[in-house]
Amino acid sequence: MDQSGGIKMRGYVQVYTGDGKGKTTAAIGLAVRAAGAGLKVFIAQFLKMGEYSEIKALKKLSKHITVEQFGRGRFRQGKPLPEDVASAKEGLEKATEAMHSGLYDMIILEEANVAVWKNLFPEQALLDIITQKPAQVELVITGRGATPRVIERADLVTEMKRIKHYYHNGVRGRIGIEK
Amino acid sequence: MKGYVHVYTGDGKGKTTAALGLALRAAGAGHKVFIAQFIKAGDFSEIKSLRRFSDRITVMQFGQGRFRENPPPPLQIGLARRGLDKIKQVMTSGRYQVVILEEASVAVSKGLFPVEDLLDLIDAKPADMELVVTGRNADRRLIEKADLVTEMVKIKHYFQKGVKARVGIEK
Numbered sequence: 001m002d003q004s005g006g007i008k009m010r011g012y013v014q015v016y017t018g019d020g021k022g023k024t025t026a027a028i029g030l031a032v033r034a035a036g037a038g039l040k041v042f043i044a045q046f047l048k049m050g051e052y053s054e055i056k057a058l059k060k061l062s063k064h065i066t067v068e069q070f071g072r073g074r075f076r077q078g079k080p081l082p083e084d085v086a087s088a089k090e091g092l093e094k095a096t097e098a099m100h101s102g103l104y105d106m107i108i109l110e111e112a113n114v115a116v117w118k119n120l121f122p123e124q125a126l127l128d129i130i131t132q133k134p135a136q137v138e139l140v141i142t143g144r145g146a147t148p149r150v151i152e153r154a155d156l157v158t159e160m161k162r163i164k165h166y167y168h169n170g171v172r173g174r175i176g177i178e179k
Numbered sequence: 180m181k182g183y184v185h186v187y188t189g190d191g192k193g194k195t196t197a198a199l200g201l202a203l204r205a206a207g208a209g210h211k212v213f214i215a216q217f218i219k220a221g222d223f224s225e226i227k228s229l230r231r232f233s234d235r236i237t238v239m240q241f242g243q244g245r246f247r248e249n250p251p252p253p254l255q256i257g258l259a260r261r262g263l264d265k266i267k268q269v270m271t272s273g274r275y276q277v278v279i280l281e282e283a284s285v286a287v288s289k290g291l292f293p294v295e296d297l298l299d300l301i302d303a304k305p306a307d308m309e310l311v312v313t314g315r316n317a318d319r320r321l322i323e324k325a326d327l328v329t330e331m332v333k334i335k336h337y338f339q340k341g342v343k344a345r346v347g348i349e350k
Binding site for chain 2: 163
């Protein structure tokens with residue numbers, strides 16, 4: 001349900017990519033904003049596994065935001081294992097189902113660009129989701145390394161560009177700030 | 180834990196939402212977060228959601244909405260000044276682990292207060308506090324002083340196609 005007088009808004013495709021901090025937090029922030037307007041959000045997290053702090057917090061908004069993880073944690077460099085591929089594929093299927101269910105106003109595919117880059121699923125699978133998107137659904141795709149074709153098909157693209165990052169000074173990922 | 184200074188700037192979508200996501204993540208880890216919003220006024224959708232986290236996230240607005248006047252209206256300047264005073268108080272209270280200064284870079288570029296005030300806040304930051312500054316046109320001296328800077332670069336935006344800001348997506 002939305003608050004625009006019962007007339008469904010048109011939905012767009014947003015892509016957040018680049019090597020800077022802020023892609024996942026921007027998607028989470030969008031989900032929180034959408035929930036505040038009464039919209040329903042489905043978040044599919046690829047590659048990630050485990051209780052990130054944001055997932056704990058999002059439980060308070062579980063009436064509006066559903067989060068599902070389809071990864072086994074970040075695998076090391078090189079070829080993904082068949083299990084990694086299988087869980088990513090399951091994620092795509094579930095996200096597609098959610099997108100067509102009519103239950104959600106916003107679908108967020110977290111780290112989907114990285115999943116393509118790591119060969120967890122082909123770029124075409126992501127392009128197919130964009131093609132199939134119902135008109136009123138907002139689709140948000142995050143992760144560094146968005147392909148030119150994904151960028152071309154998107155309505156809004158922001159590149160989070162790293163100007164400076166404290167990781168370069170040896171700072172590790174901190175609970176509550178990075179995870 | 181040592182705290183750092185983040186700056187999110189640039190003309191692309193994602194600065195405010197990134198700060199919002201950070202606030203939520205911090206709250207999920209049990210941190211207390213103070214968000215000071217400059218320029219903005221009114222009940223944005225995100226503010227409605229954040230009420231669910233009022234035990235951990237406090238939001239205060241120090242603006243009256245966007246303005247075009249140059250120099251800025253005295254009332255806006257007064258509100259922004261009040262915001263700066265409040266932030267100093269919040270920073271020294273020891274009650275907050277994360278402080279977010281929403282649209283503070285815009286407040287500087289619009290002349291609501293000089294960049295020195297922002298730099299002073301960074302100098303006064305307790306060592307274990309995380310400070311986050313958002314808004315386009317971040318001042319060069321702010322960027323120099325920050326530990327982490329992300330420029331949200333607009334590659335494409337549907338506003339260019341005439342799409343209006345939508346409740347739940349842009350506000």
